[in-house]
Amino acid sequence: MPAAAHVWLARIDGLDDARLASYSAWLGAGERERSFVREGRRRQFVAARALLRIAIGALLDVPPRSVELGGAPGRAPWLLAPAVALPGLSVSHSGPWVSCALSAGTALGLDIEMKDAARDIAALAEQAFDAATCARLAALPDGARVDAFYGAWSAQEAAIKLGVAACGTYALPHGELSVVVCSGEPLAAMPRVSVVDL
Template sequence: MPDHTASLFLVNITDIDLAAYLPWLSKNEVLRYQRFVKRERQRQFLAGRVLLRQSLSQLLDVPVSTLQLTERPGNAPRLDFPACPELGFSLSHSGNWLACAVSADSRLGLDIELLNPDRDFSALALQAFDAAENAWLHQQDAGSRVRDFYQLWTSKEAHIKLNVASAECLHFQHPELSITLCSARQFTSPPQLLHIGLSAE
């Protein structure tokens, strides 16, 4: 079986003026962008589409302007690229952080979450995790409880996005985030977490 890896890109949009990227969106994407009531969600959506295009452009070695994404209500957008039929990608956002994972040969599921120590983890864990997961969480050291909770959380979310029971999942260390990437195929080499900035084509 051919080697399999993926690329994982991370960007913080706190100080980025995103207005210049609106022309990158298709008509359907603009309509969806305009339906978001909160400015934060507008920024996350727009920056996510820009990051996705830049990530795919790098992976496929084609200009950003040639990438046409088709909106699918309730699902991730679709990219028709016959030369790469096994193409996979996944987006996630939390606060001002966005991440995008891309692969030429496997479906992917990605989730990131800001590490917020002020949440009611006991109540959330009872709602989100099963008995075995809750038992594992309570066995962890108090000092790592926040990160352990979010690792479980992002693992479940990434699994749901991918929807493959036998997925391989990797966790990435970051001072502000919990990051989990799941792949339908086993990685032959782990992806690197790449911090990038958005840039015009």
């Protein structure tokens, strides 16, 4: 049976310090030990882990605070408790946005990127993509080039996060962001998207 996936997004620029502190209390010892040079990156990490716990709690009908996650730098988090097989967990952040994707049926890789037309898209493309992709991007009109660049960038990042050959790549519409999910197995439908407040 084809798997299902759900993507959750939250904007955190309005997240106050008291609320962030309450989410920090949900973190396990390993998560609390992570150190960050920039305060903004720490806020993204805590908020993304809170969002993931909220999403898992909704899926499994358990309190988010009871969800225990394992993790290591450079790896997707994994579910420690409750003891349920949940192979598809992925998190991403960009600017004021955090996101997570989950699936009970397949591994997932998720990437979000703020679409910033002021960046030097051609120079970034030369650093990230092969010559054919750069030529395809250069042939597009300016507005389409920005969307195509961020779509290709997010697809590449999501595939890397997946860690296995992708059977499906799903670009999800969003006004500010490029949102792409890659799946290890085909999905029954496009991932469901929920935008929530933290």
